Amino acid sequence: MSNITMIGTGYIGLVTGTLFADKGNNVTCVDKNQEIVELLNSGKIHIFEPGLEELVKKNRKENRIKFTEKLDLSDSEFIFLGVNTPSNKEGSFNLEYLLSAAREIGRALKNVSGYKIIVGKSTVPQGTHKLIEEIINKELKRNYYLIVIRVIFIEKR
Numbered sequence: 431m432s433n434i435t436m437i438g439t440g441y442i443g444l445v446t447g448t449l450f451a452d453k454g455n456n457v458t459c460v461d462k463n464q465e466i467v468e469l470l471n472s473g474k475i476h477i478f479e480p481g482l483e484e485l486v487k488k489n490r491k492e493n494r495i496k497f498t499e500k501l502d503l504s505d506s507e508f509i510f511l512g513v514n515t516p517s518n519k520e521g522s523f524n525l526e527y528l529l530s531a532a533r534e535i536g537r538a539l540k541n542v543s544g545y546k547i548i549v550g551k552s553t554v555p556q557g558t559h560k561l562i563e564e565i566i567n568k569e570l571k572r573n574y575y576l577i578v579i580r581v582i583f584i585e586k587r
């Protein structure tokens with residue numbers, strides 16, 4: 431089983447992170463929004479998703495999922511980017527949150543060795559992985575090769 435960090439704990443991050451935990455992985459969900467983190471740590475959830483609150487409770491109790499504002503990637507094997515990428519007025523993507531999360535990843539990896547797999551879950555224009563790679567490498571001051579995986583989950587029925 432893997433150590434997974436989910437950056438952004440909204441609709442995508444909370445659902446995906448909880449399901450990873452329920453499959454037996456150790457998941458750390460990171461969010462910048464203190465109110466969301468506090469609510470999740472109190473056993474409640476901030477989004478409407480039937481059945482999710484119970485699943486979060488179960489996995490918290492079994493110590494497979496935790497919620498924090500602090501990004502610590504020392505033990506993380508997989509880093510998922512699930513932050514918001516809202517549309518600008520003219521229809522283009524606002525990548526401000528995503529690129530800022532990339533900078534935070536670069537800083538958090540500075541004194542960390544070993545490989546990490548960074549996975550994009552946010553919706554972005556084609557080629558955005560290059561920007562993320564550049565930002566991480568700039569922060570790190572060494573080359574980090576980014577493996578870009580776009581994940582789509584299909585539930586078996």
Ligand SMILES: NC(=O)c1ccc[n+]([C@@H]2O[C@H](COP(=O)([O-])OP(=O)(O)OC[C@H]3O[C@@H](n4cnc5c(N)ncnc54)[C@H](O)[C@@H]3O)[C@@H](O)[C@H]2O)c1
Nearest residue numbers: 438439440441442461462463512513514515527531552553
């Ligand atoms: N919601 C959906 O049904 C859906 C479906 C397909 C794709 N997506 C895509 O997934 C991405 C996430 O969507 P969502 O609906 O979950 O958004 P959301 O707004 O519900 O959640 C995003 C979370 O990221 C947090 N965040 C922002 N910057 C951060 C940072 N630097 N570090 C930590 N946390 C940070 C925000 O506080 C917020 O809680 C978007 O790109 C969206 O387009 C969403």
